[in-house]
Amino acid sequence: MDINKIKKLIQFDTAGWIAISGLLICVLSGILLAIPYDFTHSFESVTGILLFNPSATLVRNLHYWSAQVFFIFTIFHIYDHLNKSTETNIRNSRTWLILCIVLATLGYEMISGFILKGDAGGIQARRIIASLLRNIPLAGNMLSSALTGSEENWQIIYIQHVATGTIILFIGVYEHVKRIWPKPRSFALIFVLLLLISLLFRAPLGMVESSQIKGPWFFIGIQEILHLSSHPSYVISLIGVVFSVFYLIPRMSQRIRRIIKWFLFVGGILYLSITFCALLFRGENWQWQGWNDFRKSDEKLVIFNPVNLFNSDSIVFTPENQKKEGCLVCHGTTTGLSESHKPATIGCFACHKGDPFTSDKVSAHRNMIKIPGNFSNVRQTCGTQNCHPDMAGRMLNSLMTTQSGIIGVDKFVFGETPSLNDTFQVKNLGHSAADTHLRNLCASCHLGNDKLTTGNSAWLERGGGCNACHLHYNDEALKSMKRMQSKLPASGFGVHPSIDIQVSNDRCKSCHSRSGRISLNYEGWNETTLKASAVTDSVHQKVLPDERVVEYVQSDIHHQKGMACIDCHGSYEIMGDGKHQVHKEDGVKVQCMDCHLAGNPKSVLVARLSDRESQMVAWLRKIDPKNSLVVTAKGEYPLMNTRVDSSERIWLTGKLTGKNHLSKPPSPICTKGKGHNRLSCESCHTSWVPQCIGCHNAFEKDTKGYDLLTNKQVTGTWVEYAGIGFARAPVLGVSDKIPGKIVTAMPGMVMTIEKESFGKGEGTKFHRLYAPASGHTTVREGRGCKSCHNNPLALGYGDGVLIYRISGSAGKWVFEPKFARNEHDSLPEDAWVGFLKEGRLPNSTRSWLRPFTVKEQQHILEVGSCLTCHDVKSKVMEGALEDYSKIRLQRKRECIMPDW
Amino acid sequence: MKIQKQISRKIFIRWTVRLILGISLWIWYRLTRFQTELENKIEFVHGEDIPLGVSYFGKYYIFHSENSTRAFSTTCTHAGCRIGKGSEAILQCNCHGSQFDGASGKPLKGPAIKPLQEFDCSFNKQSGQWIVKFHRDPS
Numbered sequence A: 001m002d003i004n005k006i007k008k009l010i011q012f013d014t015a016g017w018i019a020i021s022g023l024l025i026c027v028l029s030g031i032l033l034a035i036p037y038d039f040t041h042s043f044e045s046v047t048g049i050l051l052f053n054p055s056a057t058l059v060r061n062l063h064y065w066s067a068q069v070f071f072i073f074t075i076f077h078i079y080d081h082l083n084k085s086t087e088t089n090i091r092n093s094r095t096w097l098i099l100c101i102v103l104a105t106l107g108y109e110m111i112s113g114f115i116l117k118g119d120a121g122g123i124q125a126r127r128i129i130a131s132l133l134r135n136i137p138l139a140g141n142m143l144s145s146a147l148t149g150s151e152e153n154w155q156i157i158y159i160q161h162v163a164t165g166t167i168i169l170f171i172g173v174y175e176h177v178k179r180i181w182p183k184p185r186s187f188a189l190i191f192v193l194l195l196l197i198s199l200l201f202r203a204p205l206g207m208v209e210s211s212q213i214k215g216p217w218f219f220i221g222i223q224e225i226l227h228l229s230s231h232p233s234y235v236i237s238l239i240g241v242v243f244s245v246f247y248l249i250p251r252m253s254q255r256i257r258r259i260i261k262w263f264l265f266v267g268g269i270l271y272l273s274i275t276f277c278a279l280l281f282r283g284e285n286w287q288w289q290g291w292n293d294f295r296k297s298d299e300k301l302v303i304f305n306p307v308n309l310f311n312s313d314s315i316v317f318t319p320e321n322q323k324k325e326g327c328l329v330c331h332g333t334t335t336g337l338s339e340s341h342k343p344a345t346i347g348c349f350a351c352h353k354g355d356p357f358t359s360d361k362v363s364a365h366r367n368m369i370k371i372p373g374n375f376s377n378v379r380q381t382c383g384t385q386n387c388h389p390d391m392a393g394r395m396l397n398s399l400m401t402t403q404s405g406i407i408g409v410d411k412f413v414f415g416e417t418p419s420l421n422d423t424f425q426v427k428n429l430g431h432s433a434a435d436t437h438l439r440n441l442c443a444s445c446h447l448g449n450d451k452l453t454t455g456n457s458a459w460l461e462r463g464g465g466c467n468a469c470h471l472h473y474n475d476e477a478l479k480s481m482k483r484m485q486s487k488l489p490a491s492g493f494g495v496h497p498s499i500d501i502q503v504s505n506d507r508c509k510s511c512h513s514r515s516g517r518i519s520l521n522y523e524g525w526n527e528t529t530l531k532a533s534a535v536t537d538s539v540h541q542k543v544l545p546d547e548r549v550v551e552y553v554q555s556d557i558h559h560q561k562g563m564a565c566i567d568c569h570g571s572y573e574i575m576g577d578g579k580h581q582v583h584k585e586d587g588v589k590v591q592c593m594d595c596h597l598a599g600n601p602k603s604v605l606v607a608r609l610s611d612r613e614s615q616m617v618a619w620l621r622k623i624d625p626k627n628s629l630v631v632t633a634k635g636e637y638p639l640m641n642t643r644v645d646s647s648e649r650i651w652l653t654g655k656l657t658g659k660n661h662l663s664k665p666p667s668p669i670c671t672k673g674k675g676h677n678r679l680s681c682e683s684c685h686t687s688w689v690p691q692c693i694g695c696h697n698a699f700e701k702d703t704k705g706y707d708l709l710t711n712k713q714v715t716g717t718w719v720e721y722a723g724i725g726f727a728r729a730p731v732l733g734v735s736d737k738i739p740g741k742i743v744t745a746m747p748g749m750v751m752t753i754e755k756e757s758f759g760k761g762e763g764t765k766f767h768r769l770y771a772p773a774s775g776h777t778t779v780r781e782g783r784g785c786k787s788c789h790n791n792p793l794a795l796g797y798g799d800g801v802l803i804y805r806i807s808g809s810a811g812k813w814v815f816e817p818k819f820a821r822n823e824h825d826s827l828p829e830d831a832w833v834g835f836l837k838e839g840r841l842p843n844s845t846r847s848w849l850r851p852f853t854v855k856e857q858q859h860i861l862e863v864g865s866c867l868t869c870h871d872v873k874s875k876v877m878e879g880a881l882e883d884y885s886k887i888r889l890q891r892k893r894e895c896i897m898p899d900w
Numbered sequence B: 001m002k003i004q005k006q007i008s009r010k011i012f013i014r015w016t017v018r019l020i021l022g023i024s025l026w027i028w029y030r031l032t033r034f035q036t037e038l039e040n041k042i043e044f045v046h047g048e049d050i051p052l053g054v055s056y057f058g059k060y061y062i063f064h065s066e067n068s069t070r071a072f073s074t075t076c077t078h079a080g081c082r083i084g085k086g087s088e089a090i091l092q093c094n095c096h097g098s099q100f101d102g103a104s105g106k107p108l109k110g111p112a113i114k115p116l117q118e119f120d121c122s123f124n125k126q127s128g129q130w131i132v133k134f135h136r137d138p139s
Ligand code: FES
Pocket: A226, B076, B077, B078, B079, B080, B081, B093, B094, B095, B096, B097, B098, B110, B111, B112
């Protein structure tokens, strides 16, 4: 077959006649489509067509694809004429005017067809067109009302689309070629082709609540121009200019015509490029998006979804008040979800994606997101504009996602950053020594770590985005999941795991049982170095799912009273406040003093809560709007489970138990005199903290390990050899954040790193950095005077014997450490600071934390020397608490003060 | 005389057509105005306890603070889309990305440059209700 024959076969007719064939098919299919279509419930009727009426689906597809053919071939037809300069054949200016009107009508028909789908894109497109029309001088409002109708009444746009527009198009065609029937052969060929396309590819339909608004493909360029311009009137003027120029073409001289055509051609190419660019790279709220976001978004340009005309399955209808989604035909009776997440209310698509407009099982599950809420999909699922955009945004910056503090400190001890106050993001870890150390040992504890399997998160399965806290499988849901995975008939009906805000302590534990181990401490358990096989006492010892052995010490008073982690820590702490925080204390808002204070608490009425999230929580937890809630001193966040009664007493309700707890004010001793006003509550009321010393880190290039960031096995890993650990009262130090405040500390990074082993450094690096301790082992009874003033552990000297020796009229403090001195800094292994020595820098994992200076140590020990003779309850000591300087001046001759 | 008669008929017809066209346009204009006014003659009532911050009601939203209660249109001043709830006190237009400050209706981020239209929002002591009017009472 020679090339000309092939060309002839492809170019079986002119673009104009192909367009007219498209128009005829479009009109005929439109007449049929009017039967199932209902403009008063446009979206519902279109979804009804797609889900339950295959023949109507075919007709709708045909209507859509034939309209595309009509539109595109009309453009080709115009191009052909302009290219051959045959537009001069139409000398009659009236005919040319009619053709221009036809062109405008064609645009209107295309856009009104898009609008009549009634999805979010359609609804917003109607508003944009109405507003653009209103910008036309003088006749704007009239045109807008006549062509787009009002917000509630779609009758106008429907009538103009099916009647007025169609009539104008036919008049135009007739004026132009004096007949409307194409050659039967062309018509038949185009019909068959369109029928085939329509059988296989569905006409698009978006969701009614989608927040990704682009418009039909030919309008996207205009959308981009609108985005770039603050004055839509410019856009309407531009369209007006293009039409006017087009209208004037036949009257121009040949030279000017050529210039105009060149401009039109270049403009057309430019417009197509803008369209293409915006189509791919504009996402929600017209923000730039990457290729991956485009792939994951709901937008599908061509949807392969063959129409099954012979479908004889008995149709299951979704009830009237349910979402019209194909998924609900099978999963409509799913239970287990709360009111706000029920399929009847939000459907399945909002979270799981897939294809909601088909009743075909395979097509419906294509591109489905099995585990929504992972951060890799959160912007398409939980975090879309209609659901929880704020929270998703905050979470992505929260410390539980970034691991900023952990990374910062680790990089600091490896000498890779000079500052402890930089922000980091775990996803950006590279392959330096510190980064590899983090990848091997720490990088799994962040929420961006995707949950990959169904079921409740296992102990070692950390992360999972929103699921980490909010997804709960009960036994029924687990059984249901197994049934569904077995693919037995009718397995689609079942119990969905719940999505709720009842977050148990276990959710926090798998990550927070590490490092400061607050989750373990809170429940009274201290990690040991024992092997699981060595456990002998099943009451006081237990083995964690990751084989670590813990031993019971003493639990936090709040735990004993039945309080859970979430009873103190609210959403703005856990999910972050939107700021990219550096360390955990920056993220924590609640302080002991918020509930345990002597005066009247700071409070807010539930009805006067100003942030939407707290309003929503109040509604979910059914909190009486007349209640007053405690507001945190730091950041003024409401504590949603508190209540301030008429006597200004504070009540706290357990979020998991519903139990009411009356909050006690601090004991008088806490606020008595000047002696202790620098002490934080924790410094007296923390009973113990876990303390590990002498941890050794080396890179073993032949040992198998994990890259926890990519969840892949690697050869060559950092290995940590733990030293010894104790559970004992915290060390005290000074915070320069709240100048002079006495706070608790614990060993943070007391470790050696064999830099050599990684091949990118020399020798062994030793660090003795203490970290601020947040023990979570609160006790009612504060520690006694001697436990600080006469205790080497509290002062940071480490364990040993601290004695006040008096010989004659001279007193001297002496200290004999229990542990050997470390070869690197000559301090006892468990010390923070040398006995009556200044702390050497760096000594902390925070820039604001430090051990006591020599002067401060002397001051504390001086009181300690009094306590060697005077009873803690003696008048002297009570007086010292009120005003130590005064008591010091009044001391008797036999009082022997230390000689420094 | 004959030519004159012909011309005058032509002119007559032309003017008649123009007149009919003019009258039709005028009727169209009046009809549109009446319809728009009718659609704007709506009032919405709300109970006393409007929560603080932004409360969204489709065509409008109310911003309630300690000192004031104001109602604003949710029609984007850029190209007419309906703006939606953004984050906290920010309203977001998903058509081209404009953002508005909920408290004042002022645009925070373009392309919109004009503030949102404010509706009349007053408290009726007798009924104990807030009334939002889309039109302004002639005063
Ligand atoms: S219509 Fe709101 S930004 Fe354009």
